[in-house]
Structures are given as structure tokens and as C-alpha cells.
Ligand SMILES: Nc1ncnc2c1ncn2[C@@H]1O[C@H](COP(=O)(O)OP(=O)(O)OP(=O)(O)O)[C@@H](O)[C@H]1O
Ligand code: SF4
């Protein structure tokens with residue numbers, strides 16, 4: 001199995017998943033409480049004309065499958081409809097807010113990786129000793145702390161009491177923006193640190209017990225080379241964890257953006273749900289699906305890069 | 318070159334002692350084997366020499382490598398690894414880093430300043446591999462090739478002492494012989510000091526100048542290989558050698574010592590072999606007998622009676638395999654074929670064989686020759702693509718198409734015993750419950766005690782779960798369950814290859830007895846020709862799914878007609894230094 005076929009297969013799989021989920025996303029319109037017309041009307045008065053206009057515009061008379069195909073065709077062409085709340089095109093609203101959420105997620109992942117993986121490695125190397133116990137405890141604490149509460153705590157301590165970081169807003173220019181995003185990213189990262197730490201520690205502990213590590217040491221390989229062997233082999237479980245962390249963080253942005261008053265996708269989602277702005281909610285759900293599918297695809301490609309057996313179709317051994 | 322004195326290994330957390338008072342030395346260029354059954358402490362000794370004990374274990378005692386005391390100096394030990402002393406390990410499938418190309422792994426061990434571009438191909442050539450192996454990942458290599466890559470990697474820093482811990486146990490017989498011949502050639506060419514760890518006394522005699530015999534974490538006997546082979550000065554060594562069945566003649570019975578290897582602490586303060594020794598005296602229990610010179614030069618024995626051991630009985634004479642009268646076969650296979658999806662060549666390419674009631678028919682061949690597929694087809698675990706399987710005259714070629722009653726009937730006719738009894742016994746149930754279930758399922762009175770006695774198990778073990786039994790006891794339980802319904806056919810897939818020789822001898826004796834008493838026919842899958850010689854009446858030799866030779870055991874093994882059979886025979890260690898060639 002070569003690279004091309006591997007990539008093709010994974011891409012096809014991703015496309016199927018996205019297609020299936022898009023049907024679900026379209027169904028949101030019918031799942032929302034109240035009739036479809038009411039939902040689409042929003043706060044506008046329900047007169048005969050407005051209802052007829054809605055009927056015509058959304059082709060509500062057509063069979064549901066036709067409606068879905070039409071909607072999906074529009075989506076493919078980049079037309080996500082108009083917001084009921086603001087009347088603006090949904091695609092424009094998303095485009096305004098995507099960069100912030102992506103930046104926040106990336107920043108949070110980076111922070112989590114920088115803290116979690118080295119701590120996990122440290123724990124594995126000092127297995128059973130005081131440093132390890134500390135690391136494990138920290139991991140449990142991080143995992144069980146809800147990002148919302150952590151966000152508030154960080155806000156009170158670092159923005160309120162100490163005043164080191166701004167409490168809200170996005171700032172101007174790269175440095176200022178980073179400075180503004182640090183607290184929210186840290187709030188997102190706390191849980192992820194716990195997860196990465198535990199996964200990387202467990203994976204490395206397992207690898208360090210393997211025969212190939214003993215053999216490498218027995219033939220006198222330098223300690224960093226041996227650690228490199230073990231780390232490389234624990235990469236696959238760590239990638240799995242990283243994938244979970246990133247998707248979890250995408251979900252976590254919702255609360256954190258609200259806490260820190262950041263105009264990202266998360267706060268848009270909260271506003272739109274409150275307002276029953278179904279086209280925006282649909283678009284956001286679809287975007288999230290795509291992002292998560294993309295993350296999983298990247299993780300799969302990562303597996304293949306990390307493990308030649310995946311790429312070259314080797315056996316289990 | 319290598320000296321170990323008074324080495325003990327303990328587990329401080331539990332207070333257990335695993336090894337004590339282990340002493341031996343190896344002169345420069347000499348080869349010494351440490352021999353013992355599973356759990357006797359061979360691997361721990363090797364790892365203590367390298368300073369690489371598993372976490373949680375601590376060693377004490379003197380270890381000297383290359384004239385330098387290292388047991389109290391972990392940094393010196395670290396510096397010595399690779400360049401002074403190196404280790405080759407047992408399992409070629411776990412020994413290499415699965416994610417790194419073979420050549421790179423070898424290059425990682427090269428001394429600083431060496432050029433991988435010239436050195437790696439040179440090392441590969443030294444172990445008999447083409448240079449392009451360097452560019453392959455371990456999973457793209459066969460077991461034998463991986464072990465050769467392992468050897469090349471262990472040699473990369475030009476060690477003066479090579480330790481090899483069961484380097485070929487996981488390999489096929491013919492591959493084992495090739496790899497051992499290679500190791501010996503390399504050892505002689507490089508004039509390395511060599512410490513071989515093995516459970517096979519004959520292999521040790523063939524490969525090494527001197528032999529150290531260990532039992533329950535202690536050294537029992539030390540001597541030159543040729544001397545030790547001729548005469549043993551410790552009853553355990555004698556028993557160990559006697560329990561290894563010869564491949565060249567059939568014995569009336571394999572001498573088996575009852576019981577199994579105890580844990581070190583269970584026999585503290587006495588001779589570890591006391592409970593199994595037929596010569597034991599009161600003084601054997603009074604204290605641990607120290608290693609003392611006994612007889613010829615360099616011989617040491619830890620037996621208080623080393624000086625007055627009765628002369629070893631003459632090697633038992635061979636007997637002819639009993640002739641059985643032909644009768645209706647209980648198993649009749651015709652033209653069995655099976656190709657697994659996605660594999661290029663068939664696992665079985667038209668195999669025909671028969672088993673008569675009370676007859677033991679052996680199927681031998683290397684791994685991948687189709688032996689296990691054959692066994693699984695007979696018991697309905699695998700469906701053949703073509704061919705017929707007649708069990709007790711009934712067609713059982715396709716279990717999926719048989720009625721439920723016919724399947725039940727087939728299962729009562731044929732039972733299976735596997736290599737690893739642990740995976741086939743329910744870990745949550747006691748032995749008694751498992752056996753009772755088997756008896757009741759067959760509509761027999763639930764006389765568990767009688768069944769356990771039949772297979773030589775103490776009925777008191779009925780209350781235990783499989784995890785609390787030894788390997789030999791577990792295999793007996795599996796056998797008891799299989800024979801509970803007195804099946805006409807037992808299909809045994811490598812039933813003794815995971816067992817220690819002394820336990821293997823017991824189980825082989827048990828199977829031979831069951832055949833006489835229950836008149837059970839057996840299809841006996843194995844790779845071990847010595848076992849075949851002792852047990853089987855007839856023999857089929859499989860190669861790549863095809864039967865290349867068959868006939869009565871004595872005829873096939875004494876006058877093999879096919880070159881492949883000759884290869885298999887030549888790969889059995891004979892205990893002389895001519896082997897492995
Ligand atoms: N990491 C460990 N922790 C605790 N006990 C251990 C450990 N490793 C080995 N032992 C125990 O030490 C004893 C000797 O083990 P060792 O591995 O040296 O035996 P061995 O002679 O190499 O056996 P085998 O032929 O099965 O490889 C055994 O009783 C085993 O259970
Ligand atoms: S010391 Fe005693 S018990 Fe031990 S082997 Fe010798 S005779 Fe047997």
C-alpha cells in the first residue's frame with residue numbers, strides 16, 4: 001500500500017463521515033422547537049405575506065430530500081444562508097470569527113503540549129518517585145477542573161488582582177493579541193495538560209519496559225538515543241491524545257469565549273442558539289464537523305508518518 | 318574476563334530473594350553456558366552482569382568484567398555496555414525498535430567516529446545478510462533475519478564479551494541451527510568471550526566449553542561440557558539430561574522427575590532439589606550444600622553426596638515402536654486445501670492423512686508449514702477450501718453446514734489441546750468446576766477426582782484457579798478436560814513446547830499412558846523430532862502446506878528420504894561439538 005492509496009482511502013472515509021453528518025445538521029431545522037416557518041421567521045411578525053415569502057425562499061413545499069440537496073448545493077457554493085438575527089450572510093459572519101477561534105485553539109494546544117508532554121516524560125523517567133507522584137496528581141487535578149471555572153479563576157487572579165493580563169477583548173497587533181489570548185488559552189489548556197500528561201506518561205512507561213529498550217541499553221546506546229527510541233514508539237498513543245485534545249478544545253472555546261468576552265465562533269454559537277438563529281447554528285455545526293474531521297484526518301496521517309507499519313501495511317509485530 | 322561471585326538478587330519491596338550465591342567465571346575467549354529450567358534465574362544473572370536488572374530488583378555480590386569490578390559502580394557498567402560487554406536477547410520479534418530501519422539501529426551502536434556507510438554493510442555481511450536489509454524495517458524481516466540483525470547490532474561496538482539469553486528459542490529448528498552456527502563462527506573469529514543462556518542441556522554441550530547448571534536461583538553444578546556430558550555429579554543435572562528425549566532412539570519411558578521447579582525462597586536453607594531427589598539424606602535439609610570441587614578438574618557440585626553418587630545408569634536402550642494392527646481410521650483427511658485470503662501461497666496444498674484408533678500420528682514441519690491450520694480444520698475452527706474430513710466415518714468437512722446434533726457428535730469425537738493452556742482455561746473458574754462441566758456436558762457422572770487422578774493431578778487442586786497452577790499442572794487440566802468425554806481423537810497442537818523439559822517428560826508420559834488406557838487416537842502437531850521419536854507411531858512431514866514424506870516413525874527418522882526431513886533431523890542438537898556445524 002503506497003502513500004497515494006493510503007491518503008485516498010482516508011480522504012474518502014472523511015468525506016463519507018462529513019456527508020452523513022451534514023444530513024444531521026440540516027435536520028437541525030426540523031428538530032428546533034416550533035414549526036419550521038416560525039423558526040425561520042424569528043421575531044418578525046407572522047403575517048400571511050411573510051409566511052408565504054419564507055415558504056417560497058426556503059422551498060418549504062418541496063420534499064425534505066430535495067430541500068436538503070438544495071441546501072447542501074448552496075453550502076458547497078459557499079452560500080450558508082442569511083442570519084435570522086442580523087439579516088447578514090452567514091458566511092461573512094463565520095469568516096469574521098473563524099481566525100480568533102482557530103488561534104485560540106492552536107495557542108491552547110501549544111500551551112498544553114509544551115506543559116503536558118514534558119511533564120509526562122518526566123513522570124515516566126522518574127517513575128514511582130516523588131516527582132512522578134507530583135506529576136500524576138497534577139494531571140488528575142487538571143483533568144477534573146472544568147475549563148469554565150478555571151477561566152473564571154484565572155480571570156480573577158491574573159486579570160483582577162494581579163492585573164498582569166487583560167480580562168477581555170482581543171487587542172491590536174500580534175504581540176498584543178497574543179497577550180490578550182494568553183489567559184483564555186491557558187484556561188483551555190489546563191484540562192488538556194492533564195490528558196496529554198497522563199497519555200504520554202503511560203505510553204512512555206510502557207515503552208520503557210519493552211525488550212528493545214533493554215536491548216538498546218545493553219548494547220551501550222547513549223541514554224538520549226534510547227529515550228528517542230521509546231519516545232518515537234509512544235508517539236502513536238500521544239497522537240491519539242493530541243487529536244482528542246484539539247477536538248475537546250474546539251468544544252471548550254464556547255465557554256471560554258463567553259467568559260473572556262471574545263468574538264469567536266463559540267460566543268457566536270451561544271448568541272445564535274439563544275436567539276434560535278437556525279441558519280447560523282447549522283453553519284456552525286457544519287464547520288465544527290469539518291474541523292473535527294480535519295483534525296482526525298491529520299491524526300491519521302500522523303499515524304502513518306510515525307509508524308511505517310500503518311503506511312506500508314505491515315503485520316502486527 | 319568475566320567473574321561473578323556470591324551474586325544475589327532480591328526484591329526489596331517483597332523481601333523475596335530470587336538468586337543467591339551465584340558464582341562462576343569465564344576466561345578470555347572461553348564460552349560458557351548457563352543452563353536451567355524456567356525460573357531458575359538465568360536471565361536475572363545475565364542482566365545483573367550488565368547492570369540492567371528489571372526495576373524493583375537489587376543485586377549484591379561481586380561482578381568483574383574485563384578485570385574491573387563493576388557491581389559497585391553503575392557508571393563503569395554503563396560505559397562497558399556495548400564496547401566491553403553486549404547482550405543478545407531471546408525474542409527477535411520484540412528485540413528491535415519496530416519504527417527504525419535495521420541499518421540505522423545497527424549504526425546507533427557504532428563507536429564514535431565509525432562510518433556507518435562502510436560499517437553497517439560490513440556487519441550485515443558478517444552475520445550473513447545482504448546489504449539491502451539495512452533499508453528495511455524489522456516487520457519486513459523474518460524471525461531469523463531479525464535475530465541476525467540483532468546480532469549485528471550487538472556486535473556494532475565490538476564487545477569483548479557477548480551474552481546471549483536464549484538467542485534462538487523463538488526460532489524454527491532449522492533457523493535455530495543456522496543462527497547458532499553463525500554465533501559460534503562469529504565468536505571464534507572475533508575471539509570473544511561468550512556466555513550462553515539456554516534451557517537445553519544438549520545445545521549447551523554443543524555450543525560451549527563449560528556449563529553452569531542452575532536450579533531455583535542457585536548453581537548446582539559446574540563442569541567442562543565434555544566431562545559433564547559423560548558424567549554428572551549432581552542428581553539434578555542427571556535428571557535434566559535424562560528428561561531431554563533423544564531423537565535417535567525410542568525409549569521405553571522417558572525418565573521424569575515428579576514435581577516442578579520450586580521458588581528460591583521455598584527451599585531456603587536446604588538443598589533446593591531435596592523434595593524431588595531420590596537420593597536425599599537428612600543432611601540435605603540441614604543447610605544449603607555449598608559448591609565443592611568434585612571429581613575431574615574444574616568440576617564443582619553442590620550435592621552433599623557428589624563423591625558417592627551411584628554410577629549413572631547406562632543410557633537406556635532404544636526400543637522398537639510397537640506395531641499396531643490396522644483398523645478403520647478415526648480420522649481420514651483427503652486432499653485438504655486452504656488458502657487464507659490475501660496470502661499468495663496456500664497454507665494447505667492438498668494434505669491427506671489417517672489416524673487409527675489408539676494410534677499417535679505426528680505432523681512435523683517449520684512454522685508456516687500449515688501444521689496448525691491442519692489441526693484447526695480438523696476441529697472445525699477453520700473451514701477448508703476443498704477436500705474432505707471424515708471423523709469416525711462421518712463427513713465433517715464443513716461445520717457450518719452440519720446439523721447441531723452432528724456438530725455435537727463431532728466435538729465428542731475430536732477434542733483439542735493447545736500449546737498455551739492458559740488461554741483456553743476460564744481464569745475465573747476453579748479447576749474442579751471446569752472439569753465437572755466437561756464431564757456433565759458429556760452426560761457422565763461428575764467424578765472429578767477420578768478424572769484428575771487419570772491425568773496425574775492431585776485432586777486437592779480442584780479448588781484452585783488456573784492462575785495458581787504451574788504450567789505443567791495447567792496443561793494437565795487442559796488434557797483432563799479434553800479427555801473427560803473419552804474422545805476417539807485428540808488433536809494436540811504443540812502441547813509440550815511451552816513446558817520445561819522435566820515437565821514435558823511428565824506430560825509426554827501422561828499422553829502415552831492415556832493412549833494405552835483409553836485407546837485414543839492422537840493427531841500430534843509438533844516441531845520437535847525428539848518428541849515424535851518417543852511418542853508417535855507414524856509421521857507426516859509438512860513443508861509449505863504439502864506433505865513431503867510420511868511413514869512409520871522409525872523408518873522416516875532412521876532413513877529420511879526427503880532432503881527437508883534430513884534438514885529437520887540435522888537441526889536437533891546432538892550434544893557434540895560438531896553441532897551446529
Ligand atoms: N521483574 C521481576 N520482578 C520480580 N520477580 C522476577 C522478575 N523477573 C524475574 N523474576 C523472578 O525471578 C526468578 C528467576 O527469573 P529469570 O527470568 O532469571 O528465570 P530464567 O531462568 O531466565 O527463566 P526462563 O527460562 O523462563 O527465561 C523467577 O522466579 C521469576 O519469577
Ligand atoms: S544434596 Fe541431597 S537432596 Fe540435594 S541433590 Fe544431593 S543428594 Fe539430592
Ligand SMILES: [Mg+2]
Pocket residue numbers: 359360361482
Ligand atoms: Mg530467561
